[in-house]
Amino acid sequence: MVSQRPARPRVVVVGAGFGGMELVRRLSSVEVDTLLLDQNNYHLFTPLLYQVASALLDPSEIARPVRAMLSGLPNADFRMARVTRIDFEGRKLHTSEETLGYDYLVLASGSTNDFFGNRSVEQGAFDLKTLPSALALRNHILSQFEEAAWTRDPDRRRQLLTIAVVGGGPTGVEYAGALTELIHLLVKKDFRHVDLGPTRVLLLEATGRLLSVFDPRLQQAALRTLQRKGVEVMLNTPVKEWKDGMLVVGDGQSVAAGTVVWLAGVRGAVPGDDLSGLAGRQNRLRVQPTLQLAEHREVFVMGDLAEVSQNGQLLPMVIPVAQQQARLVADNIRRALSNQPLLPFHFRDPGMMATIGRNAAVAHLGRLRLSGFIGWVVWLGFHLLQVISFRNRLLVLINWMSEYFLLERHVRLILAAERESPSPSPLRGGPGRG
Numbered sequence: 001m002v003s004q005r006p007a008r009p010r011v012v013v014v015g016a017g018f019g020g021m022e023l024v025r026r027l028s029s030v031e032v033d034t035l036l037l038d039q040n041n042y043h044l045f046t047p048l049l050y051q052v053a054s055a056l057l058d059p060s061e062i063a064r065p066v067r068a069m070l071s072g073l074p075n076a077d078f079r080m081a082r083v084t085r086i087d088f089e090g091r092k093l094h095t096s097e098e099t100l101g102y103d104y105l106v107l108a109s110g111s112t113n114d115f116f117g118n119r120s121v122e123q124g125a126f127d128l129k130t131l132p133s134a135l136a137l138r139n140h141i142l143s144q145f146e147e148a149a150w151t152r153d154p155d156r157r158r159q160l161l162t163i164a165v166v167g168g169g170p171t172g173v174e175y176a177g178a179l180t181e182l183i184h185l186l187v188k189k190d191f192r193h194v195d196l197g198p199t200r201v202l203l204l205e206a207t208g209r210l211l212s213v214f215d216p217r218l219q220q221a222a223l224r225t226l227q228r229k230g231v232e233v234m235l236n237t238p239v240k241e242w243k244d245g246m247l248v249v250g251d252g253q254s255v256a257a258g259t260v261v262w263l264a265g266v267r268g269a270v271p272g273d274d275l276s277g278l279a280g281r282q283n284r285l286r287v288q289p290t291l292q293l294a295e296h297r298e299v300f301v302m303g304d305l306a307e308v309s310q311n312g313q314l315l316p317m318v319i320p321v322a323q324q325q326a327r328l329v330a331d332n333i334r335r336a337l338s339n340q341p342l343l344p345f346h347f348r349d350p351g352m353m354a355t356i357g358r359n360a361a362v363a364h365l366g367r368l369r370l371s372g373f374i375g376w377v378v379w380l381g382f383h384l385l386q387v388i389s390f391r392n393r394l395l396v397l398i399n400w401m402s403e404y405f406l407l408e409r410h411v412r413l414i415l416a417a418e419r420e421s422p423s424p425s426p427l428r429g430g431p432g433r434g
């Protein structure tokens with residue numbers, strides 16, 4: 001069934017992430033009707049996802065219903081649906097619910113995990129791309145400690161208490177740092193009658209350095225801080241296989257690990273299977289400098305999904321790129337409607353940061369290079385301002401303060417879902433790993 005078309009030009013936006021939300025806000029002053037689609041009914045603040053997976057924050061503190069975020073935007077509407085196929089010639093979008101027509105289409109469906117064809121890791125490892133995956137990881141890690149409390153076999157206990165984080169990028173560094181705090185400050189207190197001596201947090205990185213996009217001094221600072229906090233950093237250690245609880249690494253060495261968290265690769269989350277012909281590096285869609293598809297000028301692509309290079313370098317998959325591209329796409333749609341020439345995208349890099357536990361971070365902001373406690377204070381302030389709503393900001397602040405001063409984490413509950421919604425909607429099982 002094809003739904004009815006409105007009178008004003010209709011812009012359909014796929015993805016209520018950082019790019020999609022910014023675009024819908026910007027289009028509120030343009031003479032169009034905007035329809036935002038997402039497979040989830042919430043917008044996710046990914047920079048703090050690792051804090052859900054390390055039992056510091058609750059999911060509701062880093063996610064907000066999309067409908068609530070659209071309430072002040074009269075020309076915007078939302079539908080929860082997974083996009084399954086795009087018919088560019090007929091200007092139709094096939095979704096898990098209905099087929100929709102569009103005048104302009106903006107693809108902002110972000111990225112998903114890339115396991116580089118490693119099936120054993122893909123099947124067994126955890127990841128940190130979605131809220132369900134962060135919760136599953138939190139449940140699993142807390143359950144491993146509970147099981148270790150019952151286990152008499154020392155080898156099995158060592159395995160249960162070994163967590164291997166794969167990937168030394170910002171998320172891997174942040175998660176490994178957060179895990180050591182969870183373990184040293186809290187789990188050891190909770191499990192004071194259990195021998196947690198064999199607990200290990202490993203951070204495995206295939207290349208010779210952590211945080212490859214940061215300044216070398218900050219890379220060194222991050223390495224030292226992680227080691228001081230008890231993380232075993234293993235550089236030049238690519239993961240080959242994970243089978244029966246044994247992680248096999250580059251030189252054939254194997255490590256018994258109860259938990260493997262894959263944070264080593266991402267690729268564009270192309271909506272539908274039939275767009276592979278348009279995909280370039282990292283499975284991102286090739287676009288014109290104006291962010292349009294070459295063959296379909298009414299289709300724009302932005303954020304993690306768009307393959308855009310600047311000064312010979314592929315732009316990273318980060319929030320500032322997605323948001324700045326969203327502003328340009330809004331402007332270009334406005335220009336297209338008034339027959340003006342469209343503008344090319346140019347990225348202005350505001351810098352980057354990564355935190356390492358509760359009192360250290362590295363930050364690269366313009367000419368400033370910050371590390372240690374000062375870096376952490378800057379990280380904290382910046383992220384608090386960015387968190388999705390005033391209510392969430394308050395809750396996050398309370399949680400951070402209670403962790404910092406009282407060494408307390410309220411959300412270390414094992415909460416596995418008992419059964420899924422009985423709804424037969426094809427949306428079930430859609431979001432999955434990302």
Ligand SMILES: Cc1cc2nc3c(=O)[nH]c(=O)nc-3n(C[C@H](O)[C@H](O)[C@H](O)COP(=O)(O)OP(=O)(O)OC[C@H]3O[C@@H](n4cnc5c(N)ncnc54)[C@H](O)[C@@H]3O)c2cc1C
Nearest residue numbers: 015017018019039046047083109110303304317318319322
């Ligand atoms: C754990 C983690 C931590 C991060 N930390 C930082 C950080 O500190 N700083 C930073 O700058 N960047 C960070 N990033 C990267 C940042 O999240 C992305 O670059 C940014 O979200 C990209 O925005 P986007 O709009 O392209 O996609 P997203 O924000 O990922 O949004 C994509 C949306 O599309 C939806 N979607 C996907 N496929 C479909 C489909 N077929 N149908 C319908 N909907 C679909 C998804 O549900 C999602 O809501 C982090 C990412 C992760 C995973």
